[in-house]
Amino acid sequence: MGEARWLDEREARAWRGMIGVLQRLTAVLERQLVQDAGLSGAEYTLLVPLSEAPGGVLRARDLGRMVGWERSRVSHQVTRMEKRGLVAREECGEDARGSMVRLTDAGRTAIVAVAPAHVAAVRRHFIGVLTDAELDVIGPALERVLDRLPGNDG
Known part of the structure; x- marks a missing residue:
């Protein structure tokens, strides 16, 4: 194995900023979801x-692919959400091994109730902090990184 190619100051600043934003923004948004809707x-x-x-x-x-989760994580989370009445699991007509996940009326009510506050929090803590020029750069840059990550089927 070769010698590590350490990050320079500029690279480290960008990486640490990305990690900090991922961790703290996720925590802020999740706290808001729990407070506003118990989700x-x-x-x-x-x-x-x-x-x-x-x-x-x-x-x-397909749900798992869309959110980037492994099958077992989707299965466990759907089971928890079934118990809360947010979703229902159904048999897949095309494949007996597969299952379908259906949004229940309670699940739709929950997402409709919390989505406006969630979007407002995203605007307040992320979109609103950036200039239009920064948004024009960060969106395509993050898409490029995402497209090159292992496991991307897109």
């Missing part, structure tokens, strides 16, 4: 794509 960040993460899906239903494996 965890994980619940919100799954409710968003389900609320945007036709008929509020997605195949479990």
Whole structure:
């Protein structure tokens, strides 16, 4: 194994900033979800794509791909959300091994109730802090990084 190519000052500043933003912004937004709607960040993460899906239903494996989670994490989270009445698991008509996840009325009510405050918090803590020029750079830059990460099917 070769010698490590350490980050220079500029690179380290960018990396530390990214880590700090990921950790602190996630914590701030998750705290707001719990306070406003009693939802965890994980619940919100799954409710968003389900609320945007036709008929509020997605195949479990597709839901996992959309949020970047492993099958077991999706399964455990869906089980917790079923117990709270936010989603329902159904058989997949095309594949007996697969399952479908359906947003329930309670799940839709929860996401509709919390989404406006969540978007406002994203604007307050992230979008509103950046200039238009910074948004024009950071969006494509983060997409490029995301596209090159292992496990990206897109």
